Amino acid sequence: MTLTLDAPRIVRTRALLQVSNVSKSYGPVQALRNVSAHAYPGEVLGIVGESGSGKSTLLRMMNLEETPDQGSYTLDLPDVQGNLFDLDRFARRMLCATRIGIVYQNPHLGLLMKHSSSGNVAERLLVAGERSFATLRAKATEALEASEFPLDRLDAPPIELSGGMQQRVQLAKAIALEPALLLLDEPTTGLDVSVQALVLDTLKRLQQDRKITMVIVSHDLGVIRTLADRVMVMRRGEVVETGLADQIFQDPQHAYTQQLVHAKL
Ligand SMILES: Nc1ncnc2c1ncn2[C@@H]1O[C@H](COP(=O)(O)OP(=O)(O)O)[C@@H](O)[C@H]1O
Numbered sequence: 504m505t506l507t508l509d510a511p512r513i514v515r516t517r518a519l520l521q522v523s524n525v526s527k528s529y530g531p532v533q534a535l536r537n538v539s540a541h542a543y544p545g546e547v548l549g550i551v552g553e554s555g556s557g558k559s560t561l562l563r564m565m566n567l568e569e570t571p572d573q574g575s576y577t578l579d580l581p582d583v584q585g586n587l588f589d590l591d592r593f594a595r596r597m598l599c600a601t602r603i604g605i606v607y608q609n610p611h612l613g614l615l616m617k618h619s620s621s622g623n624v625a626e627r628l629l630v631a632g633e634r635s636f637a638t639l640r641a642k643a644t645e646a647l648e649a650s651e652f653p654l655d656r657l658d659a660p661p662i663e664l665s666g667g668m669q670q671r672v673q674l675a676k677a678i679a680l681e682p683a684l685l686l687l688d689e690p691t692t693g694l695d696v697s698v699q700a701l702v703l704d705t706l707k708r709l710q711q712d713r714k715i716t717m718v719i720v721s722h723d724l725g726v727i728r729t730l731a732d733r734v735m736v737m738r739r740g741e742v743v744e745t746g747l748a749d750q751i752f753q754d755p756q757h758a759y760t761q762q763l764v765h766a767k768l
């Protein structure tokens with residue numbers, strides 16, 4: 504008999520995020536096939552899989568940028584009810600603006616590259632309804648500081664910054680409103696290894712300090728290993744295996760996971 508250890512320490516807590524049985528096709532390509540995922544409050548869910556396995560599509564759904572052909576999505580938050588895929592564009596936008604933060608692999612997707620770094624963060628607060636200039640500036644600075652962004656570069660536009668600093672601006676923008684859920688799509692992919700380690704340190708510290716529920720997607724098992732409490736392995740649009748991080752890394756059950764883990768060792 505196989506012992507399944509899917510529920511973490513917080514066994515009886517309700518999941519904050521629950522995606523159930525989502526499928527999505529783009530023409531002939533089935534990007535997701537009957538995928539379910541959940542994350543408990545304060546937990547880091549890591550989603551790993553090779554390129555094209557459907558990770559970004561799933562994360563875009565969690566950010567309500569994409570609607571599946573079938574399936575449902577709930578967030579266990581005050582004033583948030585029902586299947587979120589049923590919300591109209593305005594309600595989706597407000598929910599994302601106030602409760603969900605996202606960091607994309609490509610900073611061009613998350614930032615206005617020619618606006619100041621603090622302006623990028625402030626814009627997020629404006630969308631959520633903040634109207635005092637002093638508060639905007641103070642909150643933006645605080646979020647940038649928490650993201651370990653150098654405060655002498657507040658006025659620098661992202662286009663003039665290094666890749667690592669651009670990711671810190673995205674991160675500041677994502678956490679400025681203290682979201683209930685932080686989504687990270689390959690946040691360190693493409694960065695130099697040393698810069699990657701620094702950004703991962705910041706993410707880990709933020710998670711420990713603020714206990715934000717996170718979903719992090721990466722093709723890099725090392726990144727997932729550094730951050731995730733629980734891991735979901737995807738391949739060709741399907742979930743191959745899911746379990747606690749140490750369980751997945753020490754005792755992978757599925758041949759594909761074994762291959763991934765051993766290739767990394
Ligand atoms: N907007 C889109 N239009 C067409 N095909 C897409 C689109 N988004 C993703 N796909 C396809 O869906 C599959 C999964 O893509 P993606 O979710 O980006 O995978 P991953 O992030 O794991 O690399 C790929 O075959 C990709 O080409």
Ligand SMILES: [Mg+2]
Pocket residue numbers: 558559560689
């Ligand atoms: Mg991707």
